Amino acid sequence: MAKMVIMDHPLIQHKLTIIRDKNTNTKIFREVTNEIGMLMAYEITRDLPLEDVVIETPLVKCTQKRLSGKKLAIIPILRAGLGMVDGILDLVPAARVGHIGMYRDHDTLEPVEYFAKFPQDIKERRLFVVDPMLATGGSAICALDLLTQKYGVDPNNITFACLVAAPEGIKALQAAHPDVDIYAAALDERLNENGYILPGLGDAGDRIFGTK
Ligand code: PRP
Ligand code: URA
DSSP states (O other): OOOEEEOOOHHHHHHHHHHHSTTOOHHHHHHHHHHHHHHHHHHHTTTOOEEEEEEEOSSOEEEEEEEOSSOEEEEEEETTTHHHHHHHHHHOTTOEEOEEEEEEOTTTOOEEEEEEEOOTTGGGSEEEEEOSEESSSHHHHHHHHIIIIISOOOGGGEEEEEEEEOHHHHHHHHHHOTTSEEEEEEEOSEEOTTSOEESSOSOHHHHHHTOO
16 A cells, blocks of 8 residues: 555644635635645655766865656646646646546536646656545545556656545545545545535635636
8 A cells, every 4th residue: 555644734734724714715725725836845755766976066176966767747637726736836846737628527526537747758757646635535536547547647656645534535535536545634524415514614616717
């Protein structure tokens, strides 16, 4: 089983409280979501491999470290995943960005895919699939099914990162994709009867884009 990490950094907890608050407006919600994305990027990139490189400082020749290994790609699940992308790109500006368009049917809660576009060399890259909410897990599972089954990506090269996870979603995602690392900024209590996370933050897409 791959890693399951709940981030309990004080800055992340503080910022999550801001976006959970129903009185937080769209502008602040969007800004803070990106800030959390950036803080999460610091942690989800912790295992990136390094190699030695010889450089000269103004004083002396020396051996230092630089990133090596696979190039990176961020894959937001639309729409809400877009809200984390700029924050992550602040830390890894050279990463490519692929998109998976998916919405959850309001009645069945089943994910419906409507768009997919990836960098050509997706199989060669280390992927960070991002979506603020992991509720039933249906959307994340469907996105990872697409990447691993249709595009042949090795699940060991994928990390899934979300802001708020429900226990139900984590369980389902781990069962479907046991080799994918999962990072969440918070593990909440449960889903309500409509498949919303409690206490949660409401509908992430609507709050990021101001559509409700
Ligand atoms: C939300 C969220 C996830 C999904 C999580 O998207 O951003 O993609 O629901 O729910 P699940 O784990 O039960 O699948 P939504 O369907 O509301 O689409 P949107 O991002 O376009 O608003
Ligand atoms: N999608 C959201 O945006 N919020 C939830 O609580 C569950 C699914």
